[in-house]
Structures are given as structure tokens and as C-alpha cells.
Amino acid sequence: MALMNENFLKLPGSYLFSEIARRVTQFKNENPDADIIRLGIGDVTRPLPPAVIEAMKKAVDEMGKAETFRGYGPEQGYNFLIESIIENDYKTRGVTLDIDEIYVSDGAKSDTANFQEIFGINNIMAVSDPVYPVYVDSNVMAGRTGNYNTDKGQYDNIVYLPCTEENGMKPAFPTTHVDMIYLCFPNNPTGMTLTKNELKQWVDYAREHKSIILYDSAYEAFIREENVPRTIYEVEGAREVAVEFRSFSKTAGFTGTRCAYTVIPKELMIYDSKGEAHSLNKLWLRRQTTKFNGVSYPVQAAAAAIYTPEGKKQIKETIDYYMENARIIREGLTEAGYEVFGGINAPYIWMKTPKQMGSWEFFDKLMKEAHVVGTPGAGFGANGEGFFRLTAFGTRENTEKAIQRIKTKMGK
Amino acid sequence: MALMNENFLKLPGSYLFSEIARRVTQFKNENPDADIIRLGIGDVTRPLPPAVIEAMKKAVDEMGKAETFRGYGPEQGYNFLIESIIENDYKTRGVTLDIDEIYVSDGAKSDTANFQEIFGINNIMAVSDPVYPVYVDSNVMAGRTGNYNTDKGQYDNIVYLPCTEENGMKPAFPTTHVDMIYLCFPNNPTGMTLTKNELKQWVDYAREHKSIILYDSAYEAFIREENVPRTIYEVEGAREVAVEFRSFSKTAGFTGTRCAYTVIPKELMIYDSKGEAHSLNKLWLRRQTTKFNGVSYPVQAAAAAIYTPEGKKQIKETIDYYMENARIIREGLTEAGYEVFGGINAPYIWMKTPKQMGSWEFFDKLMKEAHVVGTPGAGFGANGEGFFRLTAFGTRENTEKAIQRIKTKMGK
Numbered sequence: 001m002a003l004m005n006e007n008f009l010k011l012p013g014s015y016l017f018s019e020i021a022r023r024v025t026q027f028k029n030e031n032p033d034a035d036i037i038r039l040g041i042g043d044v045t046r047p048l049p050p051a052v053i054e055a056m057k058k059a060v061d062e063m064g065k066a067e068t069f070r071g072y073g074p075e076q077g078y079n080f081l082i083e084s085i086i087e088n089d090y091k092t093r094g095v096t097l098d099i100d101e102i103y104v105s106d107g108a109k110s111d112t113a114n115f116q117e118i119f120g121i122n123n124i125m126a127v128s129d130p131v132y133p134v135y136v137d138s139n140v141m142a143g144r145t146g147n148y149n150t151d152k153g154q155y156d157n158i159v160y161l162p163c164t165e166e167n168g169m170k171p172a173f174p175t176t177h178v179d180m181i182y183l184c185f186p187n188n189p190t191g192m193t194l195t196k197n198e199l200k201q202w203v204d205y206a207r208e209h210k211s212i213i214l215y216d217s218a219y220e221a222f223i224r225e226e227n228v229p230r231t232i233y234e235v236e237g238a239r240e241v242a243v244e245f246r247s248f249s250k251t252a253g254f255t256g257t258r259c260a261y262t263v264i265p266k267e268l269m270i271y272d273s274k275g276e277a278h279s280l281n282k283l284w285l286r287r288q289t290t291k292f293n294g295v296s297y298p299v300q301a302a303a304a305a306i307y308t309p310e311g312k313k314q315i316k317e318t319i320d321y322y323m324e325n326a327r328i329i330r331e332g333l334t335e336a337g338y339e340v341f342g343g344i345n346a347p348y349i350w351m352k353t354p355k356q357m358g359s360w361e362f363f364d365k366l367m368k369e370a371h372v373v374g375t376p377g378a379g380f381g382a383n384g385e386g387f388f389r390l391t392a393f394g395t396r397e398n399t400e401k402a403i404q405r406i407k408t409k410m411g412k
Numbered sequence: 413m414a415l416m417n418e419n420f421l422k423l424p425g426s427y428l429f430s431e432i433a434r435r436v437t438q439f440k441n442e443n444p445d446a447d448i449i450r451l452g453i454g455d456v457t458r459p460l461p462p463a464v465i466e467a468m469k470k471a472v473d474e475m476g477k478a479e480t481f482r483g484y485g486p487e488q489g490y491n492f493l494i495e496s497i498i499e500n501d502y503k504t505r506g507v508t509l510d511i512d513e514i515y516v517s518d519g520a521k522s523d524t525a526n527f528q529e530i531f532g533i534n535n536i537m538a539v540s541d542p543v544y545p546v547y548v549d550s551n552v553m554a555g556r557t558g559n560y561n562t563d564k565g566q567y568d569n570i571v572y573l574p575c576t577e578e579n580g581m582k583p584a585f586p587t588t589h590v591d592m593i594y595l596c597f598p599n600n601p602t603g604m605t606l607t608k609n610e611l612k613q614w615v616d617y618a619r620e621h622k623s624i625i626l627y628d629s630a631y632e633a634f635i636r637e638e639n640v641p642r643t644i645y646e647v648e649g650a651r652e653v654a655v656e657f658r659s660f661s662k663t664a665g666f667t668g669t670r671c672a673y674t675v676i677p678k679e680l681m682i683y684d685s686k687g688e689a690h691s692l693n694k695l696w697l698r699r700q701t702t703k704f705n706g707v708s709y710p711v712q713a714a715a716a717a718i719y720t721p722e723g724k725k726q727i728k729e730t731i732d733y734y735m736e737n738a739r740i741i742r743e744g745l746t747e748a749g750y751e752v753f754g755g756i757n758a759p760y761i762w763m764k765t766p767k768q769m770g771s772w773e774f775f776d777k778l779m780k781e782a783h784v785v786g787t788p789g790a791g792f793g794a795n796g797e798g799f800f801r802l803t804a805f806g807t808r809e810n811t812e813k814a815i816q817r818i819k820t821k822m823g824k
Contacts, residue, residue: 008530
């Protein structure tokens with residue numbers, strides 16, 4: 001008799017965004033005329049820039065001619081894209097990377113979810129709280145987390161690093177030993193960042209404990225302040241302890257086009273039970289060549305176009321557009337008397353609910369009174385309770401309208 | 413200290429196709445003028461058909477305009493593609509499927525490799541021998557196979573189903589209980605198929621043992637004979653026990669474009685240790701929504717175009733072209749005195765090496781004497797030893813030239 005992976009039974013009920021969709025659908029059925037504005041899920045609204053469209057169509061045309069047709073590409077990604085990434089995203093920050101230290105993929109969601117496969121099942125993992133649910137759920141499925149404690153809203157074997165009002169949403173250091181540390185900066189959901197010195201403390205911690213940092217940097221393009229590192233490899237020693245995940249989803253509007261990449265420096269070692277060191281890069285190579293077949297060629301050609309002079313200019317315009325939305329939300333909420341985090345170096349604004357209202361209660365109130373949909377902080381972890389996430393990815397018109405409604409329609 | 417997944421240490425040395433690449437490179441360095449013809453790796457050479465190119469460019473244009481831009485799509489795939497799949501690939505064969513029984517993905521390699529995640533680690537798996545290495549290696553990484561026995565060239569806990577000259581390359585039934593059964597028809601590497609009655613015996617076996625059949629049907633489009641089922645669901649009872657994997661890679665030249673799909677009927681149940689039944693479909697939904705973010709929209713639009721009248725006509729021409737290559741290889745080798753399997757309902761020809769020569773010895777001889785590169789059967793499993801795979805995916809000119817050389821240049 002075929003038996004299931006029972007770790008799946010440890011996952012609590014519904015996924016955050018399914019529950020949001022359910023409540024919105026119900027509200028719309030009851031209020032068909034309500035003009036709902038969605039500032040919830042982190043999906044972009046601006047179209048792909050012209051340079052990307054042009055490059056992608058050219059690549060599609062190549063696929064239609066025998067002389068230029070491309071079949072299986074390298075599982076790791078094409079060199080033309082990897083070289084552009086190294087040149088533009090790293091060399092400009094003083095970071096040198098080799099071609100075989102970068103793996104192109106179909107998304108940072110896939111990569112951050114799959115990467116744990118090459119780790120032993122008994123490693124202790126740490127995540128910030130609140131946290132992007134994918135890090136946790138993928139490890140639950142693998143059997144690395146222990147059981148779910150319904151009272152705490154936490155898994156027994158995960159070390160949670162609280163991000164609170166008191167510590168300015170900067171994750172607390174673990175007080176017990178951890179092996180795998182998921183960090184995300186600029187952070188989803190809080191929108192906060194670490195300075196280079198703050199990040200260096202994490203690198204030092206990992207070097208001391210032979211832990212590995214899984215650094216999700218999907219929102220790097222939104223950093224505006226000078227003292228915020230663009231990549232963890234700006235920090236000395238990070239090459240020995242950190243993997244970095246990047247994505248074109250938010251940088252260039254690729255949420256529906258699908259392309260991302262992961263950096264694994266060759267110095268980065270992981271150990272077997274005899275204490276022998278193994279290259280994490282080579283383990284991932286083996287994983288990817290066995291279980292993945294590379295990203296669509298036209299998609300990789302499209303991604304490479306963002307590094308051309310026109311591409312750079314065009315994606316900058318889009319990012320500026322979203323960051324102006326972030327400013328409008330941030331300042332609007334502050335004027336309306338809410339306490340807010342983020343929105344300066346990130347497209348996310350993390351607001352404290354008024355009067356210690358629960359996240360889901362505030363979700364319902366905001367939807368019913370202002371017809372605005374956001375994301376309840378509680379969906380990101382126990383310490384997200386009492387907070388609420390808004391995103392800057394809407395249209396300007398909707399963003400302004402939403403803030404106006406929050407200012408005028410929300411009875412306090 | 414971060415510890416690795418030590419199951420990776422059980423994988424023997426190099427991956428089949430890396431070893432082939434190494435030997436070819438060495439030979440080319442030593443013989444720079446040799447005009448090498450590759451009939452080895454199963455990659456296509458014909459370009460994408462015009463209907464696909466047109467649809468994909470149209471979809472790319474949509475991504476460039478705010479009104480038609482698409483961000484995150486459904487993880488399961490767009491309905492427009494799923495509806496075309498159901499209508500054309502299943503309804504025409506008398507099989508009814510619901511929209512939520514199909515999951516669109518970036519490749520059958522990813523799906524067949526990842527699907528084992530939702531199974532318990534102690535299930536006993538069966539594979540044919542020879543076999544597509546991905547089924548085995550993905551389960552090794554997960555820890556389901558036990559250790560590798562170097563003498564046997566097999567893993568201790570896998571039940572191997574020998575495909576031999578004696579049984580006409582049709583996998584023998586297991587003599588001990590198995591829970592997960594990987595079957596691939598038309599088969600890679602042997603190119604052989606099962607009749608509907610033969611496949612029914614597998615479905616009956618699975619129903620009796622509450623096993624699950626993981627049916628890889630990536631080469632379905634190449635079936636020519638009437639009594640060969642196009643889908644396992646033509647067999648009564650298959651909906652209760654079989655998952656079917658399909659791909660656009662070979663059907664429509666998508667090896668570099670990346671699109672595939674997996675069918676999981678809702679009747680299909682898997683059990684927990686208390687004996688309670690759980691829907692396999694719902695488990696995969698949870699896995700995909702957590703660890704995958706859907707296939708690129710332009711790629712899905714491209715895939716849907718193969719179901720238009722022009723698309724159907726165009727992909728038929730390409731498949732006819734490859735199957736004419738298959739006929740040329742099959743008949744040429746037979747004339748040259750080799751014993752061959754496959755090539756009638758599949759783009760693969762599985763030949764017996766002459767004089768009980770080892771697969772790798774024949775590989776070297778064929779490369780050195782005829783400058784033709786194929787795939788050593790031993791790379792697909794212990795029972796592949798003494799066999800050799802050629803593929804019909806080359807150009808007509810190269811295919812004819814390769815067969816001519818095999819006829820004239822191979823000293824016997």
C-alpha cells in the first residue's frame with residue numbers, strides 16, 4: 001500500500017493567500033458593487049519594459065528557425081545571462097563571482113523552497129518571525145521542523161527570531177545553536193533592512209557556528225539608502241557562509257514571466273557526519289542537473305535585456321514608480337496616525353493595527369469600511385499578530401485612492 | 413554545524429551525459445577534423461512550428477501593455493491551456509478529465525523527479541531496468557533507495573523490473589510487494605510500448621496491491637500503431653491508481669522552451685499510517701502552491717497553440733520527420749546485421765551491441781570508427797549493458813550519413 005509523506009499533515013489548514021481570496025470572494029458576493037482595491041499579495045502591475053519585450057520576441061523568432069533554434073540549455077542557465085548578472089549586480093558592488101557560482105532558475109520561490117533538500121534532516125533551522133511562509137512550509141514537508149504547536153502558532157523544532165516593535169523589526173540573534181539561518185532583506189513582510197554592520201554580525205555568527213545563511217535578496221532593487229548592503233557578499237567572510245537568492249520578479253516585473261537566480265560561492269562548505277567538508281555548490285549542481293532542466297531560452301534572453309542601457313533605464317522608471325507608491329502609503333498612514341515600518345528601501349509597508357486589534361480583524365474592517373485588501377500580519381507568523389502588510393505594487397491611482405479611503409472611511 | 417543530506421553520497425560518480433560529453437570532448441581534441449554526428453542525447457533539432465512562434469510573440473506583446481499584462485498566474489497552469497489539453501489529448505481518446513486534475517509545469521523531468529516528495533520515505537519503489545535515470549536519482553536523494561551495490565550496479569531497496577531480449581523489453585512483474593511503480597511508455601531508452609491488454613495487467617496489479625503507478629508518457633505523440641494506448645486512462649480502473657506525466661518537449665520541440673503537465677485523477681488515494689485515505693491530487697496542489705510559481709505565461713500560450721488546427725498540422729509534420737529518421741535508423745541497422753528494438757512507436761532505437769561487446773566499448777568504437785555518438789545502454793541500468801541507444805531527433809542528412817557510416821566503417 002502506497003503511504004503518504006505524513007509531514008504534510010503537520011501543515012495547518014489553509015495557505016494565507018487562499019484564505020484571503022476566500023474572504024474577498026465572499027465579500028464581493030455580498031457587495032457586488034464594492035470597488036475593491038488590492039494592496040495585498042505582492043504581485044506587480046506595471047508591464048514588462050520595452051527592451052525586455054523586444055529581446056524576448058527576438059529570442060522567440062530564433063526558436064522558429066533551424067539555424068538558431070535552441071533545445072536543452074544548460075541546467076545552470078546560459079552564460080550570456082550569468083555574465084550580465086555578475087557584471088551588473090555584483091562587480092558594481094566590488095564583488096567578484098565566477099560563472100559557475102550562479103544558478104539561473106524559474107523563481108526564488110522554487111529556489112528557497114527546494115534548497116533545503118541538500119541539507120541533512122536534523123539541522124536546526126532559524127527563521128525570523130514574521131517570515132515569508134515558503135521557508136517554513138518547505139521544511140515542514142521535508143520533515144525538519146517537528147510538530148506544529150497550535151497554542152504558540154509555531155513548530156517545535158524551529159528557532160524563531162522575533163522581529164518586534166522593540167527591536168525595530170531586526171531579528172534577534174538565536175540563543176541556542178542553529179545550523180540553517182533564513183534571512184530576507186529588504187524584508188518581506190516588514191520592509192525593513194539591515195545596515196552593513198548589522199549584517200556583518202550575522203556573517204560572524206555563521207562563521208563561528210559553521211551555520212549557513214540562506215539570504216533572500218529578492219527586493220534588492222528597491223534599496224535607496226547608501227549604508228544598506230545590496231548583496232550579502234559586500235560583507236567580509238560572507239562567501240564562506242552565505243547563499244544568496246535573487247529574482248527578476250519584482251526587479252523587472254517577471255512575476256508571470258518567471259526567472260530568478262541563486263549564488264553559491266565555491267568556498268561554501270557543508271559537512272557529513274564524519275566531519276568531512278563538501279562543496280554546497282557541487283551538491284546543488286547535482287540536484288539541479290537531476291531534477292531541473294533549465295529556464296526557457298526566451299525568458300533568459302528577456303532577463304538579460306534588463307542589463308542593457310535601455311533596459312536599466314526602463315526598470316529604474318518602474319521601480320521609481322513603485323517606490324513613489326511606497327512613499328504615498330507610508331506618509332499617508334503616518335498622517336492618519338498609524339505606526340509604520342518599511343517602505344523606504346522596500347515595496348512593503350508594515351503597519352501596526354490600531355488599538356491592539358488582531359490582524360484578521362483589521363483585515364475584515366479594512367475590507368468592509370475602506371474596500372481595501374491587504375495582508376494580515378498574523379499570516380506571517382506569531383509575531384506578525386497585530387500587524388498588517390500593504391504593498392506598493394498597485395497602480396498610482398489605486399494607491400492614492402486606497403490611502404484616501406483609509407484616512408476618511410476607517411472609523412476608529 | 414550545518415550537515416549535508418548524506419543520501420547524495422550514495423549516488424555513484426558522474427551522470428551519464430556528463431561522461432559522454434567528457435569522452436566526446438577528449439576525442440575532438442585529439443581529432444579536431446572529425447565530423448562527429450550526435451545521435452545520443454534525446455534533444456530535438458527541428459525549430460518550433462510557426463503557429464507556436466506566432467502565439468508566443470502575441471503573448472509577449474500582451475506582457476508589454478498594462479491592460480493585458482499578466483503577473484502571477486495560477487500555480488496549476490492557466491485554464492486556457494488545461495482546457496485544450498483535456499479536449500485534444502484526452503477527450504479524443506474517450507477519457508474525461510476535470511480542470512483541477514491537470515497540473516502544468518516546466519518539464520516532465522521536474523515533475524517525475526519532484527513527485528516522490530509526497531510519498532512516505534519507506535515505500536518500496538519499482539523501476540524497469542534499463543530506466544530513465546531521473547526516477548532513480550531523485551529517489552536516492554530523498555533517501556528511499558538504500559545503498560548502491562557496486563557489484564550489481566543497483567540500489568539495495570529498489571525492485572528492478574528487468575527488460576531483456578527474452579521478454580521483448582517488456583518489464584517483468586515484481587515478485588515482491590511494491591508501492592510505487594515507475595513505468596514509461598513509449599519507453600526511454602528501449603523505444604518499446606505495451607498493448608492495452610499488457611498495460612491493463614499493470615493497472616490490475618496496482619489496484620490489487622494499492623500501489624501507485626507513475627506513468628511517464630512523454631513520447632506519446634510518436635505512437636503509430638492502433639493497439640497501443642495513448643494514455644493509461646484508456647485502461648479501465650487506471651484513474652484509481654495512475655498518475656500520468658506528459659511533456660511538450662518532444663511533441664512540439666519544447667526542450668528549450670519548457671512546458672509539461674501531470675494528470676492526477678481525483679479518485680487516486682494514498683494512505684497515512686493509520687490507514688486513512690488522502691487525495692494525491694490535493695497533496696500535489698499543496699506541494700505546488702508552496703514550492704512552485706507556475707509556468708511563464710508566454711510559454712503556456714505557446715503550448716496552447718499546438719492544439720489549433722495549424723499547430724496540429726505543423727507538429728504532425730515534425731513528428732513525421734523524426735519518425736522517418738527512426739525508420740531509416742531501424743531498417744539501416746537491421747540491414748547491417750544488428751538486432752534492434754523500438755523505433756516504431758518511439759523516437760528511440762535500442763540496439764544490441766555485436767559480439768556481446770560492452771556498451772561503453774561500443775560507444776568508443778562507434779565514435780572512433782564512424783564518428784557517431786550514441787548513448788551506452790549501461791548508463792540506463794544493469795540490464796542495459798550490452799545495448800546502445802540511438803535517437804531519431806537528428807537532421808535527416810546526419811541520420812542518413814550516420815547509418816551509412818555504421819554500414820561501411822564499422823569493422824566487425
